[in-house]
Amino acid sequence: MEHTYNGMPATDLAGASWRKSRHSNSQGNCVELAELSDGSIAVRNSRFPDGPALIYTRDEIRALVLGVKDGEFDGLMV
Template identity: 85%
Template sequence: MHAYNGMPATDIAGVTWRKSAHSNSTGNCVELAELPDGSVAVRNSRYPDGPALIYTRDEIRALVLGVKDGEFDGLLV
């Protein structure tokens, strides 16, 4: 399988989609899945059949570290 940005998330077979425990009961969250090549797919949990975005491990690492450091806290207002 060759994963690419914008591909239907349903075309990504054999992965486990993970969602934050902070997601609310209506499913308003993003889900992430590790792909066989080590990259990470991201989809909108409200539209699981919609497009997936594919990121490298380094891109996801930078995002997670930025979140942990509070760099995106202004988006929660």
């Protein structure tokens, strides 16, 4: 895989297998994640699949998921 960077076009991530939550709705209002060959995780907006992808380390994604599970972001759902 070529060099990855935050904000790169998601279409440049050749071979990325994008996944989204089963909780997403039919209007495509969700984010999608893909594991990259170097172990990092790419995130993109499903409404703009050709748009930018943000690249995170596994530790960063782990911290986010644990925070979500602990309810730390529940206030954003209002």
